Amino acid sequence: MSPVNNNVQINTDEHPPKFKVTIVGSGNWGSVASKLIASNTIKLSSFHDEVKMWVFEEILPSGEKLTDVINQTNENVKYLPGIKLGCNVVADPDLENAVRDANMLVFVTPHQFMEGICKRLVGKIRDDAQAISLIKGMEVKKEGPCMISTLISQQLGVNCCVLMGANIANEIAVEKFSEATVGYRGNREIAEKWVQLFSTPYFAVSACQDVEGVELCGTLKNIVAIAAGFVDGLDMGNNTKAAIMRIGLREMKALSKLLFSSVKDSTFFESCGVADLITTCLGGRNRKCAEAFAKNGGKRSFDDLEAEMLQGQKLQGVSTAKEVYEVLKHKGWLEMFPLFTTVHEICTRPPSPNRHC
Amino acid sequence: MSPVNNNVQINTDEHPPKFKVTIVGSGNWGSVASKLIASNTIKLSSFHDEVKMWVFEEILPSGEKLTDVINQTNENVKYLPGIKLGCNVVADPDLENAVRDANMLVFVTPHQFMEGICKRLVGKIRDDAQAISLIKGMEVKKEGPCMISTLISQQLGVNCCVLMGANIANEIAVEKFSEATVGYRGNREIAEKWVQLFSTPYFAVSACQDVEGVELCGTLKNIVAIAAGFVDGLDMGNNTKAAIMRIGLREMKALSKLLFSSVKDSTFFESCGVADLITTCLGGRNRKCAEAFAKNGGKRSFDDLEAEMLQGQKLQGVSTAKEVYEVLKHKGWLEMFPLFTTVHEICTRPPSPNRHC
Numbered sequence: 001m002s003p004v005n006n007n008v009q010i011n012t013d014e015h016p017p018k019f020k021v022t023i024v025g026s027g028n029w030g031s032v033a034s035k036l037i038a039s040n041t042i043k044l045s046s047f048h049d050e051v052k053m054w055v056f057e058e059i060l061p062s063g064e065k066l067t068d069v070i071n072q073t074n075e076n077v078k079y080l081p082g083i084k085l086g087c088n089v090v091a092d093p094d095l096e097n098a099v100r101d102a103n104m105l106v107f108v109t110p111h112q113f114m115e116g117i118c119k120r121l122v123g124k125i126r127d128d129a130q131a132i133s134l135i136k137g138m139e140v141k142k143e144g145p146c147m148i149s150t151l152i153s154q155q156l157g158v159n160c161c162v163l164m165g166a167n168i169a170n171e172i173a174v175e176k177f178s179e180a181t182v183g184y185r186g187n188r189e190i191a192e193k194w195v196q197l198f199s200t201p202y203f204a205v206s207a208c209q210d211v212e213g214v215e216l217c218g219t220l221k222n223i224v225a226i227a228a229g230f231v232d233g234l235d236m237g238n239n240t241k242a243a244i245m246r247i248g249l250r251e252m253k254a255l256s257k258l259l260f261s262s263v264k265d266s267t268f269f270e271s272c273g274v275a276d277l278i279t280t281c282l283g284g285r286n287r288k289c290a291e292a293f294a295k296n297g298g299k300r301s302f303d304d305l306e307a308e309m310l311q312g313q314k315l316q317g318v319s320t321a322k323e324v325y326e327v328l329k330h331k332g333w334l335e336m337f338p339l340f341t342t343v344h345e346i347c348t349r350p351p352s353p354n355r356h357c
Numbered sequence: 358m359s360p361v362n363n364n365v366q367i368n369t370d371e372h373p374p375k376f377k378v379t380i381v382g383s384g385n386w387g388s389v390a391s392k393l394i395a396s397n398t399i400k401l402s403s404f405h406d407e408v409k410m411w412v413f414e415e416i417l418p419s420g421e422k423l424t425d426v427i428n429q430t431n432e433n434v435k436y437l438p439g440i441k442l443g444c445n446v447v448a449d450p451d452l453e454n455a456v457r458d459a460n461m462l463v464f465v466t467p468h469q470f471m472e473g474i475c476k477r478l479v480g481k482i483r484d485d486a487q488a489i490s491l492i493k494g495m496e497v498k499k500e501g502p503c504m505i506s507t508l509i510s511q512q513l514g515v516n517c518c519v520l521m522g523a524n525i526a527n528e529i530a531v532e533k534f535s536e537a538t539v540g541y542r543g544n545r546e547i548a549e550k551w552v553q554l555f556s557t558p559y560f561a562v563s564a565c566q567d568v569e570g571v572e573l574c575g576t577l578k579n580i581v582a583i584a585a586g587f588v589d590g591l592d593m594g595n596n597t598k599a600a601i602m603r604i605g606l607r608e609m610k611a612l613s614k615l616l617f618s619s620v621k622d623s624t625f626f627e628s629c630g631v632a633d634l635i636t637t638c639l640g641g642r643n644r645k646c647a648e649a650f651a652k653n654g655g656k657r658s659f660d661d662l663e664a665e666m667l668q669g670q671k672l673q674g675v676s677t678a679k680e681v682y683e684v685l686k687h688k689g690w691l692e693m694f695p696l697f698t699t700v701h702e703i704c705t706r707p708p709s710p711n712r713h714c
Contacts, residue, residue, distance in 0.1 A: 178597065238639045282598070
C-alpha cells in the first residue's frame, strides 16, 4: 500500500491545517497532473501526501478494473501507459468518496461531463474546498457562454481558479520542460498555493489575475489549431501558418475582451496565450485531425477522423468552434471573427466528392 | 526592353507627381520585394511603372554579368531562380545612377553593408526622397545600438519607415499568403503609400505607428530562432519550443521597451511580432543552422555551418546575439535577459569534443 498520511491535523499556529488534494478525472492530462501533484504533496509539509484520483471505472481487456490496476501498479495503463504516477496516488471509482475529505479539488475531465459531475457533487464537498479547473471548453446556453470555472463556482459554491498553458500531456509526462499559467480572480494566496502544488523543475507555473482570459485562451486556441491544421494539410507554408495563428490570437483576444471587459492584453503573452497556441498548432490533436481533414479534401467527416485517430480522446476544436459560432451569431458578431466563423463553416460543410477543402 | 514609363510628370492638381521607386539590394528578399512592388507600380497610376533595382554586380559561372541576365530574363538567376520579377524591373549595377531619380527608396541589403552604402549615397538622392528599410539587424556602437532606419535617416536626411513580418521570401515568391507590418514614425500618409506599394492579394500589409518596435522585432527574433533551433536539435518537444518562443517574445518586448519608451505592447501582436517569430522559429535559416549546431553537440562552429548550409546567405541571429549581448553588458542588464544572454554564450563557446550542446 502507498505511504499515505491520513493523520488528523491539529490546527494550531505551529501546525497550520494541511491541504488534501483530490483530482477529479484520470484521462491523459489528469494522469499527468496527478504525477506532478503527487511529486509535490510528498515533499511539501503543507499538503497531505496522499492524492486521491477519481477514476471513471472501466473494465480492461484483461478483465481487471482500471482502478485496481492503477492502485497496484501506480500506472494508468489505459491513458498514460509507461509512466509511474507516484505511489501516493490512490485511484477511487467512487466520486463522492474521492472528494469527501479534500479541500483542494482539481477538475480535469472532458468538458461535456462537468455539468453532470457538478450536479452529483452538490452538498458533497467540504465547506472550505478550493477548486481549480484544467478543463478546456465551455458550456453554451441560450443566455450565452458559461465558462467551466463559473459552472464549478456556481454549482458547488466554491472559488475556482484555472490552470492552462503550453501543455501537451505526454511531453510533461516524460519531464520535458513546460510552462503553465494559473488564472485567479481575487485571492492571490490561493493562486500561490496552486502554483506550489503544480510547480516542478520541469513545469514552471506562474499566476495571472485574469481567470476568464486564461480560461478562454485554453478554449479558443483549439479553433485556431483547426485552422492551422488546414494550412498544414494544404501545404500552404510557414508564412501562412504564422499569419493564421496571429489572426487567430487576435480573434481570441478580441472575443475574450468582448465577453469579459476585465480580460487583460498581457494574459495573451503568458503560457496560456501565445505559447499554448504555438504548441497546439504545432503538435496537438486538433491540428492533426484538421490536417487529415484537409488532406482528404473534406471528404471524411471530423467524427470519422476522430474515431480513427484519437483512440477515444475527444476533439475539442470542432465543438468549441460550433459553440463559439452560436455565440457570435446570437450577438451579431460573425463578421468581426472571420477565422472562427470560417473554421466552423468548413467543419460542418456536407462532404462533396469534388471538393479540395 | 521593358515597357517603362520615363515621361516627365506635369505637377498639376489633375496630375499629382508620380512616385518613382528604387530598390537598393537584390538578394533573395530584395528580389521578392521587387516582384511585389513591380506588380503594383504597373497597375497603380500614382507610381512610375519602372522599378530600378541596384544589383551588386557579379560575374556568373557562364561569364555573363548578373545585371545583364536579370534585364534579359527578368529573373534573378542567382538569388531567386525560377521567379519572374516583372518586365518593369530594371537591374542597375551603378548605385548612384540607380537612386538618382527615385523618391521612394527601398533598402534591402545585408545589414553590415548599410553604413558603407549610406556614405556613398550622401548628397546623391532626391530632396523629396522617402525611405523604407527591410533590413534586419542593427549597428552597435560604443554609445549604444543604432537601428538601420535611424542610420538611414541620419546619414541621408530622409524619413525612414520599416517593413517587417512573417516573410520567408521563397514562400512569398510563389505567392503563398503572408502578412507584413509597416512601422512608421509620424506621417501616416507616407506609411499608407508604402502599404499600397507592397500590398497584393497574397501579401497583406498593415501600418503601425512604432518604427522602433517593428524594427526591433525583425532584429531580435533571430536570436530567439537560434534558441528554437537548439530545442529542435535536442528533440526537446513542442511544449519546450513554445516556452522558449514565449520567453523570447517577452525578452524582445522588454528590451525594446527599455531601449525606446515609445514602443507599444500591441506591436508584438502584429505580423512583425508574434507571427514573424513563429515563421522564423518554424522554418528560417537561423533555426536550421542552430538545429544542426545542437545536433553536432556544438562541435562545428556556426561559421562552418553557415558556409555549408546557406550558399552565401548570412546568418543574422548569431551576430545579433553578439551585438545585443554587448548592449546588455554595457547597460548592466545581462541578468534580466537570460535567453538572449545564454544564446550568445552557447554560440561563442569554444568547441569541445565531448559536449552535447
